[in-house]
Amino acid sequence: MSNRTVFFISDGTGITAETFGNAILAQFEISPRHVRLPFIDTVDKAHQAIRHINHTGELEGKRPIVFTTLVNMDILAVLKAQCNGMLLDMFGIFVAPLESELGIKSNHRVGRFSDASKSKAYDERIEAINFSLAHDDGQSHRDLAGSDVILVGVSRSGKTPTTLYLAMQYGLKASNYPLIPEDFERRQLPPALVPHRKKIFGLTIAPERLSQIRNERRPNSTYSSLANCRNEIHEAEAMMRREGIRWLSTTTKSIEEIATTILQEIRPERLEY
Amino acid sequence: MSNRTVFFISDGTGITAETFGNAILAQFEISPRHVRLPFIDTVDKAHQAIRHINHTGELEGKRPIVFTTLVNMDILAVLKAQCNGMLLDMFGIFVAPLESELGIKSNHRVGRFSDASKSKAYDERIEAINFSLAHDDGQSHRDLAGSDVILVGVSRSGKTPTTLYLAMQYGLKASNYPLIPEDFERRQLPPALVPHRKKIFGLTIAPERLSQIRNERRPNSTYSSLANCRNEIHEAEAMMRREGIRWLSTTTKSIEEIATTILQEIRPERLEY
Numbered sequence: 001m002s003n004r005t006v007f008f009i010s011d012g013t014g015i016t017a018e019t020f021g022n023a024i025l026a027q028f029e030i031s032p033r034h035v036r037l038p039f040i041d042t043v044d045k046a047h048q049a050i051r052h053i054n055h056t057g058e059l060e061g062k063r064p065i066v067f068t069t070l071v072n073m074d075i076l077a078v079l080k081a082q083c084n085g086m087l088l089d090m091f092g093i094f095v096a097p098l099e100s101e102l103g104i105k106s107n108h109r110v111g112r113f114s115d116a117s118k119s120k121a122y123d124e125r126i127e128a129i130n131f132s133l134a135h136d137d138g139q140s141h142r143d144l145a146g147s148d149v150i151l152v153g154v155s156r157s158g159k160t161p162t163t164l165y166l167a168m169q170y171g172l173k174a175s176n177y178p179l180i181p182e183d184f185e186r187r188q189l190p191p192a193l194v195p196h197r198k199k200i201f202g203l204t205i206a207p208e209r210l211s212q213i214r215n216e217r218r219p220n221s222t223y224s225s226l227a228n229c230r231n232e233i234h235e236a237e238a239m240m241r242r243e244g245i246r247w248l249s250t251t252t253k254s255i256e257e258i259a260t261t262i263l264q265e266i267r268p269e270r271l272e273y
Numbered sequence: 274m275s276n277r278t279v280f281f282i283s284d285g286t287g288i289t290a291e292t293f294g295n296a297i298l299a300q301f302e303i304s305p306r307h308v309r310l311p312f313i314d315t316v317d318k319a320h321q322a323i324r325h326i327n328h329t330g331e332l333e334g335k336r337p338i339v340f341t342t343l344v345n346m347d348i349l350a351v352l353k354a355q356c357n358g359m360l361l362d363m364f365g366i367f368v369a370p371l372e373s374e375l376g377i378k379s380n381h382r383v384g385r386f387s388d389a390s391k392s393k394a395y396d397e398r399i400e401a402i403n404f405s406l407a408h409d410d411g412q413s414h415r416d417l418a419g420s421d422v423i424l425v426g427v428s429r430s431g432k433t434p435t436t437l438y439l440a441m442q443y444g445l446k447a448s449n450y451p452l453i454p455e456d457f458e459r460r461q462l463p464p465a466l467v468p469h470r471k472k473i474f475g476l477t478i479a480p481e482r483l484s485q486i487r488n489e490r491r492p493n494s495t496y497s498s499l500a501n502c503r504n505e506i507h508e509a510e511a512m513m514r515r516e517g518i519r520w521l522s523t524t525t526k527s528i529e530e531i532a533t534t535i536l537q538e539i540r541p542e543r544l545e546y
Contacts, residue, residue: 004375013533015442016296023289023342024367027379038533065374069296086374088367094297101338101359102277106300122527129434136406161402161441168434168441169288254395260286260311 005056006032007085009049009068011075014038020090021067032065040070046078053085071108125171132167135175136160141192144175148268150196151176152189152240153203154232155223156213158250158258162203165255172268184235189243201262202240202247207233209251278329279305280358282322282341284348287311293363294340305338313343319351326358344381398444405440408448409433414465417448421541423469424449425462425513426476427505428496429486431523431531435476438528445541457508462516474535475513475520480506482524 006025008017014036025032035056037049057063066085070076080087095106134140135147137160144150149172151159159176166174183190193200205213207230214224222228240247246265250258263271279298281290287309298305308329310322330336339358343349353360368379407413408420410433417423422445424432432449439447456463466473478486480502487497495501513520519538523531536544 013529015529015533016293020289020293020363024364024371027344027364027368027382028371028375028377029380030375030377036533036536038537063374065371071300086370088370090293090367091297091300093366094361094363095300097359097361098297098301098338102301102303104301104303107302109300126434126528129437133406133409133433160406161399164402164437165441168438255399256286256288260288260309263309264311 003060004030004032004062005035005060005064007035007037007049007053007056007064007066009037009040009066009070009079011041011070011072012038014069017067017069017090020069021088024067024088040075041072043075043078046075047082050079050083053083057084071106073108121171125168128167128171128173129164131173132163132175135173136163138177138190138192144177144192144196146173147175147196147199148172148271149174149262149266150193150200151203151262152179152193152200152245153205153247154179154210154236156210156217157203157205157236158255159203161255162250162258162262165259166262169259170263170271172271179232179236179239181232181235184232184239187239187242189239197243197245199266199268200245201266202236202245203258204233204237204240204247204249206249206251276333277303277305277335278308278333278337280308280310280322280326280329280337280339282310282313282339282343282352284314284343284345285311287342290340290342290363293342294361297340313348314345316348316351319348320355323352323356326356330357344379346381394444398441401440401444401446402437404446405436405448408446409436411450411463411465417450417465417469419446420448420469420472421445421543422447422535422539423466423473424476424535425452425466425473425518426478426520427452427483427509429483429490430476430478430509431528432476434528435523435531435535438532439535442532443536443544445543452505452509452512454505454508457505457512460512460515462512470516470518472539472541473518474539475509475518476531477506477510477513477520477522479522479524 008014008021010017018036040046040049053064053066064085066083066087067090069090071091099106149166151163153159155178163174163176166172177190177193207226210233211224211226211229218224248261279294281287281294283290291309313319313322326337326339337358339356339360340363342363344364372379422439424436426432428451436447436449439445450463450466480499483506484497484499484502491497521534
C-alpha cells in the first residue's frame with residue numbers, strides 16, 4: 001500500500017491539513033508517502049500542485065489522496081476542476097453548515113497562523129516558551145509563583161518535553177523541578193516548591209524504563225542502575241503520596257496524553273474550559 | 274457572539290479535534306468559549322458529556338457547537354442520539370469515503386497519540402527535543418554534524434522557539450547558533466558552522482522589533498538600543514548574503530510559518546516530501 005501518495009495542500013502552512021489528515025490516516029493500516037504543499041496562494045501555484053498530483057497519480061496507477069484546507073475559493077475551484085486526486089476538502093465541508101448555524105459569513109481568512117504573529121496570544125505563547133526554558137530543571141527559583149504549572153519528578157521522568165509542549169501548544173508557563181536524593185533523605189518537598197503546591201503535578205515512570213533512558217546518557221553508572229532507579233522511583237512516589245501531589249506514570253504515555261491529563265487535573269486559570 | 278460554547282470531544286486527547294476545530298472557527302468573527310472533553314472512552318462518560326452540552330445549550334439559549342473525533346462507534350451513536358448540540362463529526366465524514374477508496378476497513382483505533390509512545394518515531398521526537406535543547410544558542414559544537422537544520426541569526430531573532438518547534442512537531446534535530454559582533458568583525462561565519470553550510474538557515478528581524486524584544490530583557494542597554502540592533506542586523510544580513518545562506522525575516526511571521534518555510538528550503542533528508 002505504500003505506492004499511494006497523500007498530499008496536504010493549504011494556502012497557509014498546511015499544518016492543520018497535515019495534523020488532521022494524519023489523524024484520519026491513522027485509522028488505516030497504510031503507510032503512504034506524504035507530500036506537503038504549503039503556501040499555495042495563487043492560481044499559478046495551484047496549477048503546479050495539480051501537475052504534481054496528476055503526474056504522481058499516473059506514475060502510481062492510483063489516484064493520490066489530497067487533503068486541503070484551502071480557503072481561497074478561486075484556488076479551490078481550480079483544484080476541484082483539474083486535479084485527478086481524491087479531494088478531501090476539510091474546510092468546505094464544515095464551513096457552509098456553520099455559516100447557516102451562526103448566521104454569519106466566513107471570512108475566508110488564509111491560514112490561522114498568518115496573522116498569529118501580531119496577536120497577544122502569540123506573544124504570550126513565545127513568552128511561555130522562554131519562561132519554560134528558563135525554568136527547566138529547577139534552573140531558576142525566580143518567579144516560580146508565575147508558573148501556571150510546575151512538574152516534579154526524578155531526573156529523566158519526562159518533565160522537560162512535557163513543559164515545553166505545554167508552553168508551545170497552550171501558551172502555559174510550565175516549570176519543572178527535579179526531585180533528587182537529598183529531598184528523599186530530608187523526606188520533604190524541595191522548600192522552593194512548598195508555597196506552590198496547588199500548581200504541582202508529579203511524573204513518575206517504571207524503573208526499568210528509567211534505567212534504560214538513563215543508560216543512554218550515562219551507561220553503566222550508579223545513576224542509571226536499575227537498583228538506583230527503583231529506589232528513586234519508590235521514594236519519589238512515596239513523597240508524592242505523602243504530600244498529596246497528583247501524579248501519573250509516563251511509561252507508556254505520549255507527551256500529548258501527559259499534557260492533556262495535567263490540564264484536566266491542574267486546570268490552570270489562564271486556560272478556559 | 275461570546276455566549277456560544279464550542280465543545281471538543283474525543284476518545285483520546287482531543288488535540289486533533291481542537292486543532293482542526295480552531296482552524297475552522299478562525300474563519301468566523303466569533304470568540305466562543307472553549308470546553309475540552311478529552312478521554313471520553315466509555316458510554317458513561319459520553320452521558321456526562323451530553324449532560325454538560327445540553328445544560329450549556331439551555332443556559333445559553335443556543336445549541337453548542339460540538340467538534341468530535343470519536344472513533345468508537347457506540348459512543349458516537351449515543352452522542353448522536355442524545356446531544357442537542359450541532360454535532361460536527363470530523364472523522365466519520367472522511368473515514369467512510371476513504372474506506373471505499375482504499376478498499377480496506379478503518380481500525381477505529383483510539384487516539385493517534387495513544388500508542389505513539391511505543392513507536393520509533395516517538396522516541397526520535399523526544400531525542401530531537403533533547404538534542405535541540407542541548408544545541409540551543411551554540412551551547413555545544415559536539416554533533417553539530419548530527420543536526421538536520423542549523424538556524425543562525427543575531428540574539429533574539431527567533432531561533433530558539435523555532436528550533437524547539439521543528440523538534441516537537443517534526444522530530445528534527447534542530448540546532449541554533451548565534452551570530453555575534455565578533456563574527457561581524459572577522460567578516461566570517463563562526464568556524465564551527467563552515468562544514469555544515471547546506472543545513473544552515475538564517476533568521477533576521479526588523480531592527481525596531483528586535484530593539485523592542487531586547488528591551489524587555491535588558492532595558493536601556495547598548496545591547497537593546499535601536500542603533501546597535503540596526504548595526505547587528507545590517508551586518509548579519511550582509512554576512513548571510515555574502516555566504517549564500519538562505520534566510521527570512523521573522524518580524525511578522527509565526528513560528529509555524531517560519532518552520533514551514535525552513536522545511537521547504539532545507540528539505541532535511543529525514544523528512545519525506
